[in-house]
Amino acid sequence: MSKRPKLLIVDDDPDLRELVGLLIANQFTVDQQEAASGNQAAEKLAQETFDVVISDFNMPSGNGKVVFSAVQALPTKPFLSL
Numbered sequence: 450m451s452k453r454p455k456l457l458i459v460d461d462d463p464d465l466r467e468l469v470g471l472l473i474a475n476q477f478t479v480d481q482q483e484a485a486s487g488n489q490a491a492e493k494l495a496q497e498t499f500d501v502v503i504s505d506f507n508m509p510s511g512n513g514k515v516v517f518s519a520v521q522a523l524p525t526k527p528f529l530s531l
Contacts, residue, residue: 455480455497459490459504459516469503487511491519501527 456479460466466483473479482499484490488511490504502520506513520526 453478453480454500455482457482457484457490457493457499457502457504459484459487459502459508459513461485461505461508461510465505473503485510487513487515487519490516494519494523498523499527 454477456473458466458469458473458481460469460483463485466485470481470483473481479501482493482497484493486508487504490502491511493499494502494516502516504513504516
């Protein structure tokens with residue numbers, strides 16, 4: 450049995466995080482987590498492995514550059530910026 454891919458959705462707008470999550474869940478079976486800022490996403494990326502990271506770029510408390518830098522430190526580069 451294959452494991453489900455892990456997805457991290459990063460956006461400071463909770464409605465957009467929910468919308469992206471619903472759109473993904475409608476098409477794919479994944480384990481989803483959310484982060485409300487780049488700093489929060491960087492913390493999660495340091496603690497867990499994700500197969501895909503979908504991130505907003507303009508956010509307070511750590512923008513998309515913070516998320517991108519955290520992803521660049523990983524052995525794999527699972528990143529998509531919105």
